[in-house]
Amino acid sequence: MRTFFEHFGKIFLMIKGGFTKPENMRVYWLEFMEQCNDIGIRSLPIVIIISLFIGMVMTVQFSYQLVSPFVPKSIIGTLVRDSAILEFSPTVTCIVLAGVVGSKIASELGNMRVSEQIDALEIMGINTKSYLIIPKILAGMIVVPCLITLAIAISIAGGYLAGLFSNILTKQQFMLGLTNNFVPYNLFFAMVKSFTFSLIITIIPSYYGYYVEGGALEIGRASTTAVVISCILILCADYGLTILLL
DSSP states (O other), X not given: OHHHHHHHHHHHHHHHHHTSSOOOHHHHHHHHHHHHHHHTGGGHHHHHHHHXXXXXXXXXXXXXXXXXXXSOTTHHHHHHHHHIIIIIIIIIHHHHHIIIIIHHHHHHHHHHHHTTHHHHHHHTTOOHIIIIIHHHHHHHHHHHHHHHHHHHHHHHHHHHHHHHHTTSXXXXXXXXXXXXXXXXXXXXXXXXXXXXXXXXXXXXXXXXXXXXXXXXXXXXXHHHHHHHHHHHHHHHHHHHHHHHXX
């Protein structure tokens, strides 16, 4: 318990320290745009591939489960839509991003700490927390919800393609299920989850990378620990948000 509060306190002080000394905003803007490119654009291929196959697998599995002649096939479109919006696209995508983006952030900051680049920046009077960490957090808060929105659309499109080319259901049946009983609140719930997960994906790896001690071996351990803790926190937050908001 003491260790938990110790980590929580250091994370709070780290984030607080990033906002205590505003400096050259133009330099921060360039760093922010670079992080948006790293977190968002470079993660697009893996997000697209995972989302496409998640949608295709959902359609095939739902058709396998729904064997009763009294259940209309259009319900498959409804299940694919709601599953993609409520759970699969936000959670699975962010767990993958925790591995891709989180390990990169932790190893990058850890390497800078071990090679004393962070110490050199602080000697020059630069607030390293605001320069190295805050742009990553802000970029994640903006880019990750955009990736989740794209993942939802691609998952639904993948489900449609799987249903069409596998002769599971027709275009009209899928579209009927897709538009049947749509609840806009589900999209709001997905965005809340993606916003929360984006904070976990960026803050936890930044913390473990920024405070790493030792050499190259410790960088690898910090990166692995950051990914594991981020995935666990994403699942815990997923459960908590589901209880609170649904």
